[in-house]
Amino acid sequence: MIISIIFSLVVALSIFVLLENIGDNILDNYFDKNYFVENQKKKTLTDFKEYISENHIKMGDTKKISQWANKKKYVNLYIYKDNKLIYDHNMDDVDEYTPSQSPVVVLDKELYNIKFSDEVGKVYLECFFQYKYYSITSLINVTVSFLCFVVIMVFFIRRKTRYIKKLERELKILEGGNLDYEITIKGNDELFSLAQGINEMRKSFVEKLESEEKARLANTELITAMSHDLRTPLTALVGYLDIIEYKKYKTEENLKQYIHNSREKAYQIKCLSDKLFEYFIVFNTADDNIELESFNGNELLDQLLSEQIFILEDAGFNFKFQACNEPFKLKVNLISIRRVFDNIFSNISKYADKSEYIKVQYYIEASKLFICIENKINSNLKDVTSTGIGLKTCKKIIKQHKGKVISKSGENIFLVKISLPIT
Template sequence: MNRKILCTKLEIKLILSIIFSFIIACTIFILLETIGESILDNHFSKNYFINNQKNTAISNFLKYVSDNKLKIDDKDKITEWVRKEKYVNLYIYKDNHLVYNSDINDATIYYGKTVENPLMPSGSLYEVKFGDTAAKMYMECFFQYKYYYIVSIFDGTIAFLSFILIMLIFIKRKTTYIGKLENELKILEGGNLNHEITISGKDELTSLAQGINEMRKSFIERLDSENKAYVANSELVTAMSHDLRTPLTALVGYLDIIEYKKYNTDESLRQYIHNSREKAYQIKYLSDKLFEYFTVFNTNADDLELETFDGNELLEQLVEEQIFILEDNGFNFKIVPCNTAFHIEVNLISIRRVFDNIFSNIIKYGDKRKPINIKYCIQDQLLTINIENKINNNLKAVSSTGIGLKTCKKIMEGHNGKIVAEKQNDIFSVEISLSIKS
């Protein structure tokens, strides 16, 4: 199984912190060792500590021989004493023959051979009286080593504790951050989605915090969007129910008159039938608009199949389709086309639906005596389409749910564009903005 040794930034930081802690610990150990050895060297060179320890050890050995009445051949008991003392080497001579050497593991006694220690200074031999004979002994002492060992152990302990402390500081920082993230998640779980997640550092924990924060923001946006959609749909249903109830009530009334023959003449019958057909078509128009609205709002932007078109040709085609209808209804128009070549990526069916909605409203509410102004231009990689007409003030008051405009806005959002409709001084204007393809 192939696996990278360093997978994450957090692992790299952990390894670097171990290396850093080890270097600091080694530095502390070397520094303390140098200081400790210097102090011990200075101490041992200025006093008679070693000589005092050596004299004490010699006295203890002579007393040990005397108290136990040792003979010169009792090498096991002599070795036992040497091992107990730890920091001495003992040499025993008889007639200039080395008969005992504590440096030799099996304490072999050499007979028949003269062994003289050339390093042994004159007068460093001490008289020792065994139970069976007298002999000479020479003792080497290393009592100062005990203190060097103690200093080394102390220095090593301090260095190890320093290593652990530095590692704990690093780990504590991370665990504190993890604990903070845990507490902030509990705040989010409690419903306070406005609480910002703390983002610190540059590792996987930071990425995790950023991810949680982005998820929090997305969730807030989604809730806001759902609330707006809920309010809009509630308003729409309320308005549509009112708009549908009015013609439906009239239709039922007309049909009751026809069913129960409450009309007086055949002309009245034809009028009631005509009125019934008008109300039925009005109900059909409203239901079609409602169906169109829910179809658009239940379609995701990603589901739109976008195609690339020549911008001028597409707009010319869309406007010409509406011009025929406008002329049939007695409207005049002025067009200011765009002289810049460009391409645009749209869903043709959806964009045609936007134009149909806009111009159907113009036919319904526009003043035929004033021309409809249509202008489109390119600026900063953005196509802007302006449509403007005068409102007919002679029409009877007509209630509108605004469902067509809401549908257009949803379609434009799916194209990453926007549509803005304004009414000012009896002038109704619509501005459509779309990004052009580079």
């Protein structure tokens, strides 16, 4: 707005100066060619003579002479007698005739004889009739320049008001629920910042809604999958217990088998419910609320990975382990990180092929720690299904640590790659 005002003022002043120069040149040429001033002076002198004659005014009657002179806006009147100034229109009114002692300093041709009622005097007229037209011209120029200023300002203001009205219409579209509508952003002023802010807020809101929708769908899918996974062993468990309760078994060996199967199904249900609780605990914890501690990275990872490898090697798995020799520090929540490795190696124990080596390594690259775990999938476990709840939990925990989990599955190979910031 300030730039618009300054621009309008500069344009208006430029127009005023231009019009002044053009008007002055036109008036100068007109007055020079048409002897305008001389003609007006003659008319004024004739009018003064008639005024003196009709009112029988004496030379010393300055009051009456001043009455006439005051009506002539663009005329200065001087009266001389014997080359002495006896009346000056620019002097204060005097009550009586008081000749000046100063000699006359004017050209003879500019003096005109005037016959007063008592004697004859000489009159000198200074006429400025042309200034009337210069003043009128200046007034017109000021008016035109002011109108130009107003027009330019209205032009800029209308542009802004049109943009404001457009933003108002677009906001009503957003209010109607169409959050995909893009707010118009243009200019480089406060309205531009406002429109940009509204658009960023709209995008953030859309992203939040999409995130909530994804979370809702993920939870729905999880609950559906978990209910299915829980229902299967629960149904079997109820069946085994019914057989035991109503003594439908034939031998003691059958009874022991049913009790053993019931116990296995109970542990399966417990495992699934533990994972479910773990999932909800992790996903209901804000990223900022997690408490981090600083650890020696090599010592921590060697301990965590060695524990898991030792357990699986005892179960018949083979490992190729490659550690990083470069020293580094990690800021992590030990319980959460331990939970990540528990989930990953638990999946390895269920789905990995014992006849193939499981590759485990970690290294430093671009100020980040990378942990890679790769195994071959057991081809004999085609009927084994998974809800993926463990991997989702791992991704959430690593995200809380400002890191990332990438999992890839293909050609019977499963790879998990974890990246974490180091200090």
